[in-house]
Amino acid sequence: MTTLNDSSAPQSAATTRFLEEAAELLGPRGFTVDPDLLEPWLTDWRGRYTGKALALASPATTQEVAALVALCAQHGIAIVPQGGNSGMSGGATPDDSGEALLLSLRRMTAVRQFDVEARQITCEAGFVLQTLHETAEARGLRFPLSLGGKGSATVGGLIATNAGGTQVLRHGSMRALVLGLEAVLPDGQVFSMLTPLKKDNRGFDLKQVFIGSEGTMGIVTAATLALSPAVAERVVIWAGVPTLGMARKLLLHCEAAAGDALEGFEVLPQACLEAVLDYLPDARAPLEGKHGWHVLIEVVADRTGADTLRERCETMMADAFEAELLEDAAMSANEAQAEAMWLIRESISPAERARGPAVQHDISVPVDKMPDFVETTAPMIEAKWPGTEAIAFGHLGDGNVHYHVIAPSVTDGAAWQAGTGKEISRYVHDLVTEWGGSISAEHGIGQLKKDELARLGDPVALSVLRAVKQALDPRGLMNPGKLI
């Protein structure tokens, strides 16, 4: 079987029939084989993977998705579901066989229900994260998960990849915010658990099978999500500490002092800060001196606690000073200062990219082991591959850092990434596994880490994952080549 995009290739009669039936089912707005219209969606946003597809289907309703999936099942056509196409691991990009159908959920953007009083919203899979933020804010609420791709990331994609971000410390990752779910199963049946019951003990929590499954168990079509009260005030604190171990002690102090008000705790080394200051000419270092590590702490209050928030933060930091948990600290006096501190954090990735080729790892280990992990492994890597620089930054509060290894000055970045870089990644993943951690803390497996998961995953856990996959999708038609 070949793809329609490749107009020189012949089309089998069976494929032609499927395409005709699908076109009829979805109409011209919902179905196309036009290569120009497919093209933007065949490469992942980091530009690592490019594939081919039979056609692009864009159903507008759950009923259309269900009918389409049933049609695919009937014809044995594989499906690659896609939301905003802003995933980090190539999970929404088809392979280059051209035999799969690309199924975009972007037309499904309805808000089915918005219960302001109960702080719950039911929206369809194609609803964009930024629109969700705005919808919630307009009613004095917020959706407490955000990430760089918020302008394109969709609710369906966020659920399929169990997205994280900088608020996981307090609110959990996407999984914790999904109260109800609707999905189309590989045979076209509609699985509907949208009604949010706070307590329901009819067997295990079935919706979990779809959250984080990267489209391999079915297609998420809608979800009921938990919203939080809007933030009335926030204080952002920038602290300098000598070591990552001390940052961890400061984290424990802040958790005890601020409790649920502690919303973010991000770390970056001095070198990272300097890269950002080079990259952002207008940015200023929040502290005067140099420190081994910098910590960005966000503390928030809703309406009820706003009057005491600043006072509480001042006490918290005064106590931290007294306990010698930090070298220096600055506290935002207004929103502009708070934003300026966050801008530094959010510029780390582009600033690092500007420094040259690197291999990136999105890893977690138990929170208490993270300082030792970074301090032990970074010198090992730098010694084994002279000229490299291993840099960790990110969500210390979650035991999750982004661990980048920057190439020595080399002529060909792509060749380095494909050769030495790949060796380094295997080595980092080996180390993470030895330390009891995960080779994917928040970016998912997709195509990017599928081989590494097969190599390093616990064989029993993999056998459970494969058994469930086999049970729900025995023909392997759902997002083939991803995750499992």
Next chain:
Amino acid sequence: MTTLNDSSAPQSAATTRFLEEAAELLGPRGFTVDPDLLEPWLTDWRGRYTGKALALASPATTQEVAALVALCAQHGIAIVPQGGNSGMSGGATPDDSGEALLLSLRRMTAVRQFDVEARQITCEAGFVLQTLHETAEARGLRFPLSLGGKGSATVGGLIATNAGGTQVLRHGSMRALVLGLEAVLPDGQVFSMLTPLKKDNRGFDLKQVFIGSEGTMGIVTAATLALSPAVAERVVIWAGVPTLGMARKLLLHCEAAAGDALEGFEVLPQACLEAVLDYLPDARAPLEGKHGWHVLIEVVADRTGADTLRERCETMMADAFEAELLEDAAMSANEAQAEAMWLIRESISPAERARGPAVQHDISVPVDKMPDFVETTAPMIEAKWPGTEAIAFGHLGDGNVHYHVIAPSVTDGAAWQAGTGKEISRYVHDLVTEWGGSISAEHGIGQLKKDELARLGDPVALSVLRAVKQALDPRGLMNPGKLI
């Protein structure tokens, strides 16, 4: 095949060989066929179900459980896992074929790890809830889930049934407190995800398949659980409101005013309170007048918030009065008063039982619909079955009430329960299903509601549950006759 308990029955050669091998594997402390030793564990604690078993196995380690399960798989012997035998739905009681092995986890009581700083404890399946409470309290922490059977309920049983209780409003049910899990699969493999990673995105959250699965997918042998800071102070408030709808409005007010400090919100009607006062001669009504509904509100503070807790509660209640959300209220001035209020709540079940035969339902509907549900359906039931009384009480904050229908003065309670009572239960479950709710909010399915789940469960959801069950336990050896 027949049971050893029944000494008159012959034993097949294959069964004899299995029993010999199991006895050798586990030794005399870990294995018995003595009817006197089996007897206490063959009836569920509510006394509804009695079964027979081939033998009682009590392995002491995960390795022994794994070897035993593998042996059972080899011989095709079914297994009924049991913790404290204090489940509400007969999920841990074998059927009366006598062909299944009763597998007690009560000897597995080790604490494998206790990280006070990270507030995490890893303990084995037989660890008793009350011991868990005491272990945590000794180090200034607490495990925020409690229930009536805490003196016998085990960690493994709590996970297998996803137990609830009165703190779900703030802390969630057992599922939310399980950070890591170890389980033996139906083929004897050990599934180990004990290391608590706050973020891990290697596919869907596999441990969810075991939580709430009532022993049908495998046997939980250990878990890593989340602990909370100890409570420094609590205030218990008793409020009188005219209707359940008003109680719901008061709930929304308290959620907004107290935020995460709101730990419990329980409701009971006037008749329930009177039954308790009859049952507990020393108890006094917390309020002077009569009210349609009574509300018990618990607000807690850890160390950091204790200084402002009482003040905050006073403001919260003054505002509630002003907004006319309640008729009267009393606030505990000390621990003794707080305990006295909780004693009333905890005595509802025995007080109701003392009033005569009834059928009980553990149901949930979306929280906002609960007042309408109770006010609409109770009169329908009382009209359809004259002389009955429908009473709801419990966890309004979770959308979960215990819904008891008390028999008219009848001569034979057991006959009424088996006849009219069963009809009423079907009717209640029909109504709950119509209202988008769950026929089991926290007690599980077990034997008690298996037929009702098959009758009323969403067919697509049931097909997913069955597919996963079939994938993991194709021969149906794990807790047969329960849940699915």
